[in-house]
Amino acid sequence: MKKEILSAIKLTVVLIILLMVIYPIIVWGMAQFTSGSGNGQTITENGKMYYANIGQTFNDDKYFWSRPSAVDYNAAGSGGSNKAPSNKEHLQLVQARIDTFLIHNPDIKKSEIPVDLVTASGSGLDPHISVKAANVQVKRIAKIRGVAEGNLQKLIVSNTEKPLMGLFGPERINVLKLNIALDNFK
Amino acid sequence: MNTEILGIIAMFTITLLLAIPLGQYMAKVYAGERTLFDHVFNPLEKLFFKVSGINSKNEMTWKQHLVALLTINLLWFLMSMLILMNMSWLPLNPDNNPSQSADLAFNTTISFLVNCNLQHYSGETGISYLGQLWLMFLQFVTAGIGMAAAVVIFKAFKEKSTTQLGNFYDYFLKSCTRILLPISLVIAAILLIEGTPMTFNGKDTIVNMQGDTVQVSTGPVAAFVPIKHVGTNGGGFFGANGAHPLENPTYLTNMAEMFAQFIIPMAMVFAFGFFIRRKKFAWMIYSVMTVGFLMLAVPNIIMEMKGNPAISAMGIDNSLGAMEGKETRIGAAASGFWSIVTTVISTGSINSMHDSSMPLSGMNEMLAMMINSFYGGVGAGILNIFIFIILAVFISGLMVGRTPEFMGKKIEAREMKIAMIVALAHPFIILVGTALAAAFPSVGTAAISNPGFHGFSQMLYEYTSSAANNGSGFEGLGDNTPWWNISTGIVLLLGRFIPIIGPVAIAGLLAQKKFIPESAGTLKTDTATFGVMIFAVIAIVAALSFFPALALGPIAEYFSM
Numbered sequence: 001m002k003k004e005i006l007s008a009i010k011l012t013v014v015l016i017i018l019l020m021v022i023y024p025i026i027v028w029g030m031a032q033f034t035s036g037s038g039n040g041q042t043i044t045e046n047g048k049m050y051y052a053n054i055g056q057t058f059n060d061d062k063y064f065w066s067r068p069s070a071v072d073y074n075a076a077g078s079g080g081s082n083k084a085p086s087n088k089e090h091l092q093l094v095q096a097r098i099d100t101f102l103i104h105n106p107d108i109k110k111s112e113i114p115v116d117l118v119t120a121s122g123s124g125l126d127p128h129i130s131v132k133a134a135n136v137q138v139k140r141i142a143k144i145r146g147v148a149e150g151n152l153q154k155l156i157v158s159n160t161e162k163p164l165m166g167l168f169g170p171e172r173i174n175v176l177k178l179n180i181a182l183d184n185f186k
Numbered sequence: 187m188n189t190e191i192l193g194i195i196a197m198f199t200i201t202l203l204l205a206i207p208l209g210q211y212m213a214k215v216y217a218g219e220r221t222l223f224d225h226v227f228n229p230l231e232k233l234f235f236k237v238s239g240i241n242s243k244n245e246m247t248w249k250q251h252l253v254a255l256l257t258i259n260l261l262w263f264l265m266s267m268l269i270l271m272n273m274s275w276l277p278l279n280p281d282n283n284p285s286q287s288a289d290l291a292f293n294t295t296i297s298f299l300v301n302c303n304l305q306h307y308s309g310e311t312g313i314s315y316l317g318q319l320w321l322m323f324l325q326f327v328t329a330g331i332g333m334a335a336a337v338v339i340f341k342a343f344k345e346k347s348t349t350q351l352g353n354f355y356d357y358f359l360k361s362c363t364r365i366l367l368p369i370s371l372v373i374a375a376i377l378l379i380e381g382t383p384m385t386f387n388g389k390d391t392i393v394n395m396q397g398d399t400v401q402v403s404t405g406p407v408a409a410f411v412p413i414k415h416v417g418t419n420g421g422g423f424f425g426a427n428g429a430h431p432l433e434n435p436t437y438l439t440n441m442a443e444m445f446a447q448f449i450i451p452m453a454m455v456f457a458f459g460f461f462i463r464r465k466k467f468a469w470m471i472y473s474v475m476t477v478g479f480l481m482l483a484v485p486n487i488i489m490e491m492k493g494n495p496a497i498s499a500m501g502i503d504n505s506l507g508a509m510e511g512k513e514t515r516i517g518a519a520a521s522g523f524w525s526i527v528t529t530v531i532s533t534g535s536i537n538s539m540h541d542s543s544m545p546l547s548g549m550n551e552m553l554a555m556m557i558n559s560f561y562g563g564v565g566a567g568i569l570n571i572f573i574f575i576i577l578a579v580f581i582s583g584l585m586v587g588r589t590p591e592f593m594g595k596k597i598e599a600r601e602m603k604i605a606m607i608v609a610l611a612h613p614f615i616i617l618v619g620t621a622l623a624a625a626f627p628s629v630g631t632a633a634i635s636n637p638g639f640h641g642f643s644q645m646l647y648e649y650t651s652s653a654a655n656n657g658s659g660f661e662g663l664g665d666n667t668p669w670w671n672i673s674t675g676i677v678l679l680l681g682r683f684i685p686i687i688g689p690v691a692i693a694g695l696l697a698q699k700k701f702i703p704e705s706a707g708t709l710k711t712d713t714a715t716f717g718v719m720i721f722a723v724i725a726i727v728a729a730l731s732f733f734p735a736l737a738l739g740p741i742a743e744y745f746s747m
């Protein structure tokens with residue numbers, strides 16, 4: 001038994017060196033060769049730095065809105081609402097979001113609102129919306145900014161991220177990138 | 187065809203195709219045959235054994251295996267309690283996160299020690315980087331423990347009649363160095379390219395486009411996330427786990443992480459076949475597991491893609507599916523698929539919030555953990571299915587009036603008693619835990635965050651996840667309280683070590699027995715008929731023990747909607 005304890009201690013020490021020290025150093029070393037050097041992918045615009053993969057709150061009428069978030073897009077934390085599909089309180093909240101959306105977008109029919117715009121994401125930091133969710137906001141933004149709807153649609157098309165290799169996964173739009181493009185649109 | 191469906195088919199196919207060669211490689215590693223990376227690993231392992239004073243050629247009996255296994259686990263337990271309760275003043279704590287309380291540290295320690303990774307804290311606020319790296323260490327070594335225990339069973343059926351079942355430290359170390367570490371490095375490279383951070387800087391503060399000031403948590407994420415999946419651990423670096431856009435930034439990383447958690451449990455089955463030179467037997471087990479897996483996964487994909495009927499009724503465009511708790515870049519289909527992969531194989535990482543899954547999807551997630559052997563966790567899956575195989579052999583033997591034999595060994599009363607204890611312990615700890623929580627509202631129902639039947643599901647899920655060493659949760663449950671920390675901690679311990687000790691003991695006892703050559707009277711165990719028998723045993727054990735509880739939770743919720 002004493003021999004087992006000593007072996008266990010020594011083996012643990014060498015494994016700590018391999019798995020807790022050398023392995024993360026190798027991964028850290030590899031990170032130095034990637035874009036962002038392991039600090040995450042960032043976008044710098046007008047001297048301000050943003051994380052490309054972390055969603056932001058967009059609720060101003062002149063921007064494309066993000067999805068609702070259970071953590072208000074503060075990436076100090078993360079998480080979803082964890083509300084059950086049968087939860088009455090949750091369903092009332094979804095209904096309220098639909099009503100708010102219709103007030104801000106009076107030219108839109110209720111049946112055009114895609115579900116991602118009225119439900120909170122799992123992380124609360126979802127940087128994307130669906131293509132439908134961008135298209136349904138075009139009328140509002142065109143009116144406020146005085147831009148032709150056709151131009152906004154082109155902007156959406158050029159910012160649509162295609163499925164992986166054109167085959168796997170959903171199409172989506174990074175809201176931050178789309179809104180930066182929108183601000184730069186002349 | 188729909189790109190979301192294609193993505194799932196691709197993930198499943200790639201994993202299966204690579205699981206077969208990996209299984210062959212693993213069988214060679216454990217048999218001590220020559221493999222590709224010998225010139226790197228041979229000297230390294232030699233050095234490790236020399237330093238530790240271990241003779242890796244020294245074969246052990248099943249009891250010696252268990253003594254070595256439990257001793258090293260006890261050591262890690264003590265070290266872990268020390269680290270987690272003192273993180274606040276130890277180095278690598280840029281965010282000044284606090285140390286964990288004794289009950290939380292107990293829960294965290296046990297849950298990482300048993301390869302479960304139930305987390306009653308959030309990674310952003312509840313742990314330092316040192317703590318994260320320590321947990322990452324546990325993610326490697328506990329996966330290695332599970333695999334080493336499974337190899338004892340491999341070995342027991344390879345030899346005709348023996349008490350010597352190989353060296354525990356040899357199996358354990360090779361699992362870490364030759365299997366877990368290389369795959370983790372490959373996955374880490376993919377994550378880094380796709381934008382997962384790997385930094386020791388603390389939280390960053392930025393001003394958003396609309397002018398809000400927010401913080402962004404980062405850390406050594408790209409080292410942590412690969413092994414959390416490869417070792418089927420599942421603990422998230424961040425609170426949102428695999429749904430977090432820094433842990434899982436793109437559809438490609440989602441596929442890579444899915445592959446990472448799926449590959450070893452699948453390969454382990456093939457490794458068994460290669461190791462004991464009975465490939466047909468491995469394919470039979472694989473088929474049973476795959477049929478069971480698809481019976482749970484396909485309905486979940488469909489239900490999640492169909493979306494919440496209560497939201498459809500509001501008259502909006504619900505065609506994206508049940509998007510509450512899901513990420514746009516992953517989509518409803520891949521979220522539904524992942525929800526079953528992660529529960530059948532005891533990973534417990536999530537890429538969508540299971541609490542917001544549709545009622546019957548939630549039921550399938552729980553069923554996957556209640557059965558816990560459709561693939562199952564690294565090593566643990568083999569141990570669990572082994573118990574069902576023993577039960578199936580015994581029942582079939584009785585049905586046709588023959589002495590039950592498995593791989594040339596007679597199965598007698600002693601082995602059957604152990605198998606029954608292991609098979610019944612799982613429902614026992616789940617249902618007793620849930621019943622106690624439900625009986626004392628001040629600690630149990632006080633923690634639930636959804637009313638009605640779903641609230642009961644939240645409690646049932648927590649104990650199921652603990653007993654299956656899964657680690658996912660219906661995360662609305664307010665579970666960082668002494669009651670939940672300690673009660674699930676106990677369930678976790680029993681749920682890990684009973685299914686290791688039982689099967690290893692059975693294998694050890696069988697290995698000692700005289701080998702009886704196959705004859706016309708032997709029950710064939712590599713046939714489809716026997717596969718159906720195993721499936722029936724699993725269905726009866728799971729359905730009979732858990733159906734009443736499921737009826738009170740998800741089934742009642744479904745009918746009330």
